Amino acid sequence: MAGDPQILWRRLDLPGHDACRIWQDSSGQGLDGVAVWLDAAGPAHLSYLVVCDDVWRTRSARVQGRVGQREITLSIQRSPEGDWRIGGEEIPDLHGLQDIDLGFTPATNTLPIRRMRASGSDGGDLAAAWLDAADWRLKLLPQTYRLAGDIWHYASPRHDFAADLSVNTDGFVTDYPGLWIEEGADGKP
Template sequence: MEHTLIWKRLDSTGMEYCTHTLGERIGIIGKVIRSLPDETSFVDYSVTCDEQGNTEIVTIEYLQQNKKQSMRLEKDSYHRWKRDGIHLPELDGFKDIDIGATPSTNWLPIRRLQLQNGESAELTAAWVRFPEFDVLPLKQTYTRLGEHEYEYRSVSGYTARLSTDAEGIVREYEGEWTEGK
Protein backbone atom coordinates (compact mmCIF):
# COMPACT_ATOMS: atom_id res chain seq x y z
CA MET A 1 0.00 0.00 0.00
CA GLU A 2 1.31 3.46 -0.88
CA HIS A 3 0.41 6.90 0.46
CA THR A 4 1.59 9.87 -1.58
CA LEU A 5 1.38 13.41 -0.29
CA ILE A 6 2.64 16.89 -0.96
CA TRP A 7 3.95 18.98 1.91
CA LYS A 8 4.05 22.78 1.99
CA ARG A 9 6.25 24.76 4.37
CA LEU A 10 4.14 27.18 6.36
CA ASP A 11 6.66 29.97 5.71
CA SER A 12 6.23 29.42 1.94
CA THR A 13 9.92 28.60 1.44
CA GLY A 14 9.55 25.02 0.26
CA MET A 15 7.60 21.94 -0.72
CA GLU A 16 8.00 18.18 -0.70
CA TYR A 17 6.55 15.34 -2.74
CA CYS A 18 6.85 12.00 -0.95
CA THR A 19 5.52 8.46 -0.99
CA HIS A 20 5.23 6.21 2.08
CA THR A 21 5.14 2.47 1.33
CA LEU A 22 3.67 -0.09 3.71
CA GLY A 23 4.02 -3.83 3.23
CA GLU A 24 6.71 -6.45 3.53
CA ARG A 25 9.16 -3.57 3.37
CA ILE A 26 8.48 -0.10 4.74
CA GLY A 27 9.91 2.91 2.99
CA ILE A 28 9.76 6.57 2.09
CA ILE A 29 10.85 8.27 -1.12
CA GLY A 30 10.80 12.06 -1.26
CA LYS A 31 11.93 15.20 -3.00
CA VAL A 32 12.24 18.46 -1.04
CA ILE A 33 12.66 21.86 -2.68
CA ARG A 34 13.62 24.87 -0.56
CA SER A 35 14.13 28.47 -1.63
CA LEU A 36 15.46 31.04 0.81
CA PRO A 37 16.84 34.50 -0.06
CA ASP A 38 20.44 33.31 0.36
CA GLU A 39 20.03 29.59 -0.43
CA THR A 40 18.22 27.35 -2.87
CA SER A 41 18.39 23.60 -2.26
CA PHE A 42 16.99 20.28 -3.40
CA VAL A 43 17.01 17.05 -1.38
CA ASP A 44 16.19 13.73 -3.04
CA TYR A 45 16.03 10.83 -0.58
CA SER A 46 15.02 7.21 -0.13
CA VAL A 47 14.61 5.28 3.12
CA THR A 48 14.18 1.50 3.23
CA CYS A 49 13.25 -0.30 6.46
CA ASP A 50 12.74 -3.89 7.54
CA GLU A 51 9.27 -5.23 8.38
CA GLN A 52 9.56 -3.94 11.99
CA GLY A 53 10.26 -0.41 10.77
CA ASN A 54 13.98 -0.32 11.59
CA THR A 55 15.90 1.80 9.10
CA GLU A 56 18.20 -0.25 6.88
CA ILE A 57 19.29 1.86 3.89
CA VAL A 58 19.12 5.62 3.32
CA THR A 59 20.28 7.41 0.18
CA ILE A 60 20.34 11.19 -0.03
CA GLU A 61 21.35 13.57 -2.79
CA TYR A 62 21.68 17.21 -1.78
CA LEU A 63 22.00 19.99 -4.29
CA GLN A 64 22.72 23.39 -2.79
CA GLN A 65 23.32 26.24 -5.20
CA ASN A 66 25.74 24.51 -7.62
CA LYS A 67 27.22 22.04 -5.14
CA LYS A 68 26.00 18.42 -5.29
CA GLN A 69 26.62 16.00 -2.42
CA SER A 70 25.40 12.50 -1.74
CA MET A 71 25.49 9.91 1.00
CA ARG A 72 24.46 6.33 1.51
CA LEU A 73 23.76 5.19 5.04
CA GLU A 74 23.43 1.51 5.83
CA LYS A 75 22.56 -0.20 9.09
CA ASP A 76 23.02 -3.90 9.68
CA SER A 77 20.90 -6.22 11.84
CA TYR A 78 23.10 -5.32 14.86
CA HIS A 79 22.25 -1.63 14.34
CA ARG A 80 25.79 -0.70 13.25
CA TRP A 81 25.76 2.26 10.88
CA LYS A 82 28.01 3.03 7.91
CA ARG A 83 28.18 6.14 5.76
CA ASP A 84 29.47 5.40 2.28
CA GLY A 85 31.07 2.20 3.62
CA ILE A 86 32.76 3.86 6.64
CA HIS A 87 31.62 2.71 10.10
CA LEU A 88 30.05 5.41 12.30
CA PRO A 89 30.35 3.94 15.83
CA GLU A 90 28.69 7.03 17.40
CA LEU A 91 25.42 5.91 15.74
CA ASP A 92 25.56 2.23 16.70
CA GLY A 93 22.41 0.95 18.36
CA PHE A 94 20.05 3.51 16.83
CA LYS A 95 17.07 2.21 14.87
CA ASP A 96 15.77 5.36 13.18
CA ILE A 97 16.86 7.97 10.66
CA ASP A 98 15.78 11.60 11.01
CA ILE A 99 16.33 13.50 7.78
CA GLY A 100 16.24 17.11 8.93
CA ALA A 101 14.92 18.46 5.62
CA THR A 102 11.62 16.57 5.88
CA PRO A 103 8.89 15.79 8.41
CA SER A 104 8.28 12.43 6.72
CA THR A 105 10.83 10.43 8.72
CA ASN A 106 8.94 11.11 11.98
CA TRP A 107 6.57 8.41 10.72
CA LEU A 108 9.19 5.71 11.31
CA PRO A 109 9.45 5.88 15.14
CA ILE A 110 5.74 6.68 15.48
CA ARG A 111 4.86 3.51 13.58
CA ARG A 112 7.56 1.36 15.20
CA LEU A 113 6.90 2.42 18.81
CA GLN A 114 3.11 1.82 18.76
CA LEU A 115 2.60 4.09 21.79
CA GLN A 116 -0.70 4.09 23.67
CA ASN A 117 -2.42 7.36 24.59
CA GLY A 118 -0.38 9.15 27.26
CA GLU A 119 2.74 7.01 26.73
CA SER A 120 6.16 8.45 25.90
CA ALA A 121 9.30 6.90 24.52
CA GLU A 122 12.81 8.30 24.30
CA LEU A 123 15.13 7.27 21.49
CA THR A 124 18.20 8.49 19.69
CA ALA A 125 18.07 8.79 15.92
CA ALA A 126 20.73 9.19 13.27
CA TRP A 127 20.04 12.83 12.33
CA VAL A 128 21.05 14.19 8.93
CA ARG A 129 21.50 17.97 9.31
CA PHE A 130 21.15 20.58 6.61
CA PRO A 131 22.95 22.59 5.29
CA GLU A 132 25.89 20.88 7.10
CA PHE A 133 25.04 17.53 5.45
CA ASP A 134 26.49 15.50 8.30
CA VAL A 135 25.03 12.77 10.52
CA LEU A 136 24.85 13.09 14.30
CA PRO A 137 23.04 11.35 17.17
CA LEU A 138 19.88 13.22 18.23
CA LYS A 139 17.95 12.29 21.38
CA GLN A 140 14.21 12.57 20.85
CA THR A 141 11.02 11.91 22.79
CA TYR A 142 7.67 11.03 21.29
CA THR A 143 4.52 11.31 23.41
CA ARG A 144 1.15 10.12 22.17
CA LEU A 145 -1.38 12.79 23.09
CA GLY A 146 -4.45 11.29 21.42
CA GLU A 147 -5.59 8.94 18.70
CA HIS A 148 -3.76 10.87 15.94
CA GLU A 149 -1.74 13.42 17.94
CA TYR A 150 1.88 13.25 19.10
CA GLU A 151 4.36 15.58 20.68
CA TYR A 152 7.89 15.49 19.32
CA ARG A 153 10.69 16.85 21.51
CA SER A 154 14.42 16.90 20.82
CA VAL A 155 17.18 17.19 23.41
CA SER A 156 17.67 20.82 22.33
CA GLY A 157 14.24 21.65 23.75
CA TYR A 158 12.60 21.98 20.32
CA THR A 159 8.99 20.79 20.51
CA ALA A 160 6.29 20.30 17.87
CA ARG A 161 2.84 18.77 17.80
CA LEU A 162 2.38 16.18 15.05
CA SER A 163 -1.01 15.20 13.60
CA THR A 164 -1.10 11.83 11.85
CA ASP A 165 -3.46 9.65 9.86
CA ALA A 166 -4.49 6.11 10.89
CA GLU A 167 -1.18 4.72 9.54
CA GLY A 168 0.87 7.15 11.66
CA ILE A 169 1.94 9.22 8.65
CA VAL A 170 2.44 12.81 9.75
CA ARG A 171 -0.03 15.12 8.00
CA GLU A 172 0.58 18.33 10.00
CA TYR A 173 3.85 19.36 11.63
CA GLU A 174 3.14 22.28 13.97
CA GLY A 175 4.66 25.56 12.91
CA GLU A 176 6.61 24.12 9.98
CA TRP A 177 4.76 21.90 7.50
CA THR A 178 1.23 21.12 6.36
CA GLU A 179 -0.11 18.65 3.87
CA GLY A 180 -0.97 20.34 0.57
CA LYS A 181 -4.55 19.70 -0.49
Protein backbone atom coordinates in the same frame (compact mmCIF):
# COMPACT_ATOMS: atom_id res chain seq x y z
CA MET B 1 1.93 -0.07 -6.12
CA ALA B 2 -1.11 2.05 -6.81
CA GLY B 3 -2.28 1.80 -3.18
CA ASP B 4 0.87 3.19 -1.57
CA PRO B 5 0.00 6.02 0.87
CA GLN B 6 1.26 9.42 -0.30
CA ILE B 7 1.38 12.96 1.02
CA LEU B 8 2.35 16.43 -0.19
CA TRP B 9 3.67 18.84 2.43
CA ARG B 10 4.14 22.59 2.17
CA ARG B 11 7.04 24.05 4.08
CA LEU B 12 6.10 26.94 6.37
CA ASP B 13 9.45 28.42 7.42
CA LEU B 14 10.77 28.74 3.83
CA PRO B 15 9.20 28.41 0.38
CA GLY B 16 9.12 24.70 -0.41
CA HIS B 17 7.32 21.38 -0.76
CA ASP B 18 7.94 17.70 -0.14
CA ALA B 19 6.16 14.79 -1.83
CA CYS B 20 6.51 11.43 -0.09
CA ARG B 21 5.09 7.94 -0.26
CA ILE B 22 5.20 4.82 1.88
CA TRP B 23 6.04 1.76 -0.20
CA GLN B 24 5.97 -1.94 0.49
CA ASP B 25 7.06 -4.82 -1.73
CA SER B 26 8.68 -8.23 -1.47
CA SER B 27 12.09 -6.67 -0.71
CA GLY B 28 10.91 -4.58 2.25
CA GLN B 29 9.18 -1.33 3.03
CA GLY B 30 10.07 2.29 3.47
CA LEU B 31 9.72 5.86 2.27
CA ASP B 32 10.69 7.71 -0.86
CA GLY B 33 10.19 11.31 -1.78
CA VAL B 34 11.48 14.58 -3.14
CA ALA B 35 11.91 17.81 -1.19
CA VAL B 36 12.34 21.18 -2.92
CA TRP B 37 12.83 24.48 -1.13
CA LEU B 38 14.54 27.84 -1.30
CA ASP B 39 17.57 27.37 0.93
CA ALA B 40 19.86 30.21 2.05
CA ALA B 41 22.44 28.69 -0.35
CA GLY B 42 19.96 28.80 -3.27
CA PRO B 43 17.31 26.51 -4.76
CA ALA B 44 17.45 23.01 -3.29
CA HIS B 45 16.07 19.70 -4.49
CA LEU B 46 16.79 16.39 -2.82
CA SER B 47 15.36 12.97 -3.50
CA TYR B 48 15.43 10.43 -0.70
CA LEU B 49 14.86 6.72 -0.26
CA VAL B 50 14.69 5.04 3.14
CA VAL B 51 14.56 1.23 3.27
CA CYS B 52 13.28 -0.38 6.48
CA ASP B 53 12.89 -3.86 7.91
CA ASP B 54 9.53 -5.39 8.77
CA VAL B 55 9.19 -3.36 12.00
CA TRP B 56 10.20 0.01 10.50
CA ARG B 57 13.84 0.03 11.66
CA THR B 58 16.05 1.79 9.12
CA ARG B 59 18.25 -0.47 6.99
CA SER B 60 19.53 2.15 4.55
CA ALA B 61 18.94 5.63 3.21
CA ARG B 62 20.00 7.43 0.06
CA VAL B 63 19.87 11.20 -0.46
CA GLN B 64 20.70 12.79 -3.79
CA GLY B 65 20.35 16.22 -5.39
CA ARG B 66 21.56 19.79 -4.95
CA VAL B 67 21.42 22.51 -2.34
CA GLY B 68 22.42 25.73 -4.04
CA GLN B 69 25.66 24.92 -5.87
CA ARG B 70 26.46 21.94 -3.62
CA GLU B 71 25.94 18.47 -5.06
CA ILE B 72 24.66 16.03 -2.42
CA THR B 73 24.99 12.24 -2.84
CA LEU B 74 24.84 10.27 0.40
CA SER B 75 24.61 6.53 0.95
CA ILE B 76 23.77 5.55 4.53
CA GLN B 77 23.73 1.97 5.80
CA ARG B 78 22.66 0.42 9.10
CA SER B 79 23.78 -3.14 9.77
CA PRO B 80 21.51 -5.67 11.52
CA GLU B 81 23.79 -5.25 14.56
CA GLY B 82 23.07 -1.50 14.62
CA ASP B 83 26.29 -0.13 13.12
CA TRP B 84 25.84 3.01 10.99
CA ARG B 85 27.97 3.98 7.99
CA ILE B 86 27.80 6.96 5.67
CA GLY B 87 29.72 6.60 2.43
CA GLY B 88 31.34 3.48 3.92
CA GLU B 89 32.67 5.35 6.98
CA GLU B 90 31.47 3.95 10.31
CA ILE B 91 29.93 6.40 12.81
CA PRO B 92 30.53 4.72 16.23
CA ASP B 93 28.44 7.27 18.20
CA LEU B 94 25.31 5.98 16.46
CA HIS B 95 25.66 2.28 17.30
CA GLY B 96 22.36 0.67 18.23
CA LEU B 97 20.07 3.40 16.89
CA GLN B 98 17.05 2.26 14.89
CA ASP B 99 15.95 5.40 13.05
CA ILE B 100 17.26 7.85 10.48
CA ASP B 101 16.06 11.44 10.79
CA LEU B 102 16.55 13.34 7.55
CA GLY B 103 16.64 16.90 8.85
CA PHE B 104 15.23 18.48 5.67
CA THR B 105 11.90 16.57 5.62
CA PRO B 106 9.15 15.54 8.07
CA ALA B 107 8.96 12.14 6.35
CA THR B 108 11.22 10.29 8.75
CA ASN B 109 9.01 11.07 11.79
CA THR B 110 6.80 8.42 10.18
CA LEU B 111 9.26 5.62 11.02
CA PRO B 112 9.12 5.65 14.85
CA ILE B 113 5.42 6.57 14.80
CA ARG B 114 4.55 3.53 12.64
CA ARG B 115 6.74 1.27 14.80
CA MET B 116 5.19 2.54 18.06
CA ARG B 117 1.66 2.24 16.68
CA ALA B 118 2.31 -1.34 15.50
CA SER B 119 3.58 -2.34 18.95
CA GLY B 120 0.72 -0.57 20.76
CA SER B 121 3.11 1.88 22.40
CA ASP B 122 2.01 5.41 23.27
CA GLY B 123 5.53 6.81 23.07
CA GLY B 124 9.05 6.56 24.30
CA ASP B 125 12.50 8.03 24.61
CA LEU B 126 14.70 7.17 21.68
CA ALA B 127 17.46 8.57 19.55
CA ALA B 128 17.95 8.82 15.82
CA ALA B 129 20.84 9.09 13.41
CA TRP B 130 20.13 12.67 12.37
CA LEU B 131 21.30 14.02 9.03
CA ASP B 132 22.10 17.63 9.92
CA ALA B 133 21.39 19.78 6.86
CA ALA B 134 23.82 22.41 8.16
CA ASP B 135 26.85 20.23 7.36
CA TRP B 136 25.36 16.98 5.87
CA ARG B 137 26.82 14.80 8.62
CA LEU B 138 25.13 12.12 10.72
CA LYS B 139 24.78 12.99 14.40
CA LEU B 140 23.14 11.53 17.48
CA LEU B 141 19.73 13.11 18.11
CA PRO B 142 17.90 12.16 21.34
CA GLN B 143 14.12 12.40 20.85
CA THR B 144 10.90 11.72 22.70
CA TYR B 145 7.47 10.88 21.35
CA ARG B 146 4.37 10.84 23.57
CA LEU B 147 0.83 10.19 22.35
CA ALA B 148 -1.87 12.36 23.94
CA GLY B 149 -5.26 11.71 22.38
CA ASP B 150 -4.73 12.18 18.62
CA ILE B 151 -1.57 14.28 18.97
CA TRP B 152 2.03 13.09 19.17
CA HIS B 153 4.13 15.34 21.39
CA TYR B 154 7.64 15.36 19.89
CA ALA B 155 10.69 16.77 21.64
CA SER B 156 14.37 17.11 20.83
CA PRO B 157 15.87 18.07 24.22
CA ARG B 158 19.36 18.70 22.81
CA HIS B 159 17.93 21.48 20.63
CA ASP B 160 15.40 22.70 23.19
CA PHE B 161 12.68 21.97 20.63
CA ALA B 162 9.17 20.58 21.08
CA ALA B 163 6.09 20.39 18.89
CA ASP B 164 2.66 18.78 18.94
CA LEU B 165 2.32 16.78 15.73
CA SER B 166 -0.97 15.93 14.07
CA VAL B 167 -0.59 12.56 12.35
CA ASN B 168 -2.87 10.75 9.88
CA THR B 169 -3.78 7.04 9.87
CA ASP B 170 -0.80 6.24 7.63
CA GLY B 171 1.64 7.73 10.16
CA PHE B 172 2.42 10.86 8.15
CA VAL B 173 2.66 14.14 10.07
CA THR B 174 -0.09 16.40 8.71
CA ASP B 175 0.69 19.46 10.83
CA TYR B 176 4.17 20.20 12.17
CA PRO B 177 3.55 23.68 13.63
CA GLY B 178 5.67 26.40 12.06
CA LEU B 179 7.55 23.99 9.80
CA TRP B 180 5.32 21.76 7.63
CA ILE B 181 1.66 21.22 6.84
CA GLU B 182 -0.09 18.78 4.57
CA GLU B 183 -0.90 20.68 1.39
CA GLY B 184 -4.59 21.61 1.51
CA ALA B 185 -4.95 20.84 5.23
CA ASP B 186 -5.15 24.56 6.04
CA GLY B 187 -7.72 25.24 3.34
CA LYS B 188 -5.13 26.60 0.90
CA PRO B 189 -4.57 24.82 -2.42
